[in-house]
Amino acid sequence: MGGLISAALWLTVAVWAGVCLFRAFWEFLALALRASAQGLGPRTPGTPDPRIPPLGAEPAQRAYWSELLWVDAYTSTRAAASAVRHRLLGRWMAVTARRMFTGRQPSTGYRFDHWIARSVVRLLAPGTALGAITGALLASAVMVLVHLVMWLLAGLVWLAAVAGVAVLRGADRGVALVRGVRMKCPYPGCYRPFPLAVHRCPGCRTAHRELRPGRFGALWHLCSCGRRLTTVSLAGRDRLPVECPHCDRSLPSGIGRLRTVHIPVVGGTSSGKTMLMAAAVAGLHASTGRSALKVEFATADDRRDMVDLNGQLKQSGRVRKTQGGQPRALMLRISHRRSHRLLYLYDPMGESLYDVDSTRRQEYLAHADGVILVVDVLADPRVRRSFSADEEALARAANPSEPGPWETYQTFTGELPGLTGRRRGTRLPLAVVVTKRDVLDRIERLRVPATGIGPWLATIGLDRLVRDLGHRFRTRRYWALSAYAATGTGPLVSEQQRAAEAVLWILSRTGLRVGKLLPEDSESPRAPSGSAAGPPSPSPSVPGPREAPVQDRSTP
Ligand SMILES: [Zn+2]
Ligand SMILES: [Zn+2]
Numbered sequence: 001m002g003g004l005i006s007a008a009l010w011l012t013v014a015v016w017a018g019v020c021l022f023r024a025f026w027e028f029l030a031l032a033l034r035a036s037a038q039g040l041g042p043r044t045p046g047t048p049d050p051r052i053p054p055l056g057a058e059p060a061q062r063a064y065w066s067e068l069l070w071v072d073a074y075t076s077t078r079a080a081a082s083a084v085r086h087r088l089l090g091r092w093m094a095v096t097a098r099r100m101f102t103g104r105q106p107s108t109g110y111r112f113d114h115w116i117a118r119s120v121v122r123l124l125a126p127g128t129a130l131g132a133i134t135g136a137l138l139a140s141a142v143m144v145l146v147h148l149v150m151w152l153l154a155g156l157v158w159l160a161a162v163a164g165v166a167v168l169r170g171a172d173r174g175v176a177l178v179r180g181v182r183m184k185c186p187y188p189g190c191y192r193p194f195p196l197a198v199h200r201c202p203g204c205r206t207a208h209r210e211l212r213p214g215r216f217g218a219l220w221h222l223c224s225c226g227r228r229l230t231t232v233s234l235a236g237r238d239r240l241p242v243e244c245p246h247c248d249r250s251l252p253s254g255i256g257r258l259r260t261v262h263i264p265v266v267g268g269t270s271s272g273k274t275m276l277m278a279a280a281v282a283g284l285h286a287s288t289g290r291s292a293l294k295v296e297f298a299t300a301d302d303r304r305d306m307v308d309l310n311g312q313l314k315q316s317g318r319v320r321k322t323q324g325g326q327p328r329a330l331m332l333r334i335s336h337r338r339s340h341r342l343l344y345l346y347d348p349m350g351e352s353l354y355d356v357d358s359t360r361r362q363e364y365l366a367h368a369d370g371v372i373l374v375v376d377v378l379a380d381p382r383v384r385r386s387f388s389a390d391e392e393a394l395a396r397a398a399n400p401s402e403p404g405p406w407e408t409y410q411t412f413t414g415e416l417p418g419l420t421g422r423r424r425g426t427r428l429p430l431a432v433v434v435t436k437r438d439v440l441d442r443i444e445r446l447r448v449p450a451t452g453i454g455p456w457l458a459t460i461g462l463d464r465l466v467r468d469l470g471h472r473f474r475t476r477r478y479w480a481l482s483a484y485a486a487t488g489t490g491p492l493v494s495e496q497q498r499a500a501e502a503v504l505w506i507l508s509r510t511g512l513r514v515g516k517l518l519p520e521d522s523e524s525p526r527a528p529s530g531s532a533a534g535p536p537s538p539s540p541s542v543p544g545p546r547e548a549p550v551q552d553r554s555t556p
Helices: 002-040 068-101 115-179 273-290 300-316 356-360 363-367 389-397 405-420 422-427 453-472 493-509
Strands: 198-200 220-222 228-230 259-266 293-297 330-336 339-346 371-375 430-434 476-480
Touching: 002 068, 002 115, 068 115, 259 273, 259 363, 259 493, 273 293, 273 300, 273 330, 273 339, 273 371, 273 493, 293 300, 300 330, 339 493, 356 405, 363 405, 371 405, 371 453, 371 493, 405 422, 405 453, 430 453, 430 493, 453 476, 476 493
Parallel strands: 259 339, 259 371, 371 430, 430 476
Antiparallel strands: 220 228, 293 330, 330 339
């Protein structure tokens, strides 16, 4: 009896080892490998993969490494495990082993007629079942190793991609830092800074709000229309049409790689701000041909606005009052040799600087790189106090600004530290431009001197203003300009050039090397005659008694 039992045990062990090593292990291994490969491999080409999530707000597909890589790895592991489990519990246990234990033929389920055949099959059943289980376990162990290596590789791919993203982003960020790029919206009601503009796909016009190296791709994003959009500023991303992420209005192309310089033109109503701006833009464009300076309108809207403005000036000699609560910045792209700037010129209407509340709403003042202060001397009551009747009539005909320069200056400087921060406020370069020079020259006492406009302002009654300017602004410079500087109906090149100088001077303070285009400071030895700003000025056709051309008037 003992001999029989031990013989049965030996038989079971032999069947166990045979089934496991020569059949079950290889069957399970092949099955698991096939299932893994199918989990990884692409589905039928051309049919959508149900595991890819639908596009969210961003009309780009997630990069393979950021999402589908992990979905694939998980699908593959799960497929292998469930294939082994199903085969073991199904075909091996529920069918083969069960048939054998009940004395049936394992492959067909046919019950053996003879009892000896039934006994033999029953005797072989435990070994077969154990062989199948062990084979499955061994194959699973091998598959665990294979999948560990696969997950490790997936992790390495992911790490490499994330490192690539970090390097690309860092490179873009570094270049932006070196160039001093800080993007801000030029539109009223917004003026907000943003780190990344919205880019529009040139093919289907959908808005990509996250076009930078990241989860949608390191080097490029695949738009839903199938177009590849580069994510790297250095690789040409800035050539795409861009919009402000806050207000969705379009921005000049290249905003992502140019340093922006914000210059508000501050002055009372009818003080000549808009005229000055038109003259400065004309002067900047005029100097394009004569120097390394290149100036162009940043957008078609800017060109149209300027053409409109010049039309008004040519027709009536003066511009309509600046309208609207907050100005849209006039944008110019300025290049000098290899340096580039995006210039935002703000022309707020005079009323917006009447009181504290409306001044605070001029949020663009917060990121000003310099300020042009427009001074209408004729609007100051102290200056006009001793006017004769004729002089008073002249002054009134010149449409003096409202309020006077001192009041405007006080409201503006009162709010400036709150908007820019106290320290930055004092460092802002301030260009003081005295307007309506043609009228001033007709009043004997107010004739504008060729140099030393600052001290001259103090002698004619604006001493408070000059003194306060000296305290508040460390860098300041003065210019004087005729009211007709922008009309362009005569040889006014020198006038426009002088208007442009104020802008160029502030630009030079931002590191653009345009100092050579400016006349020398009168502190340094002056050229004996003429200015450094180009050819000798032709005689201006401004009304007035002055015969000689006006030399440059800039003084520190
Ligand atoms: Zn597209
Ligand atoms: Zn905006």
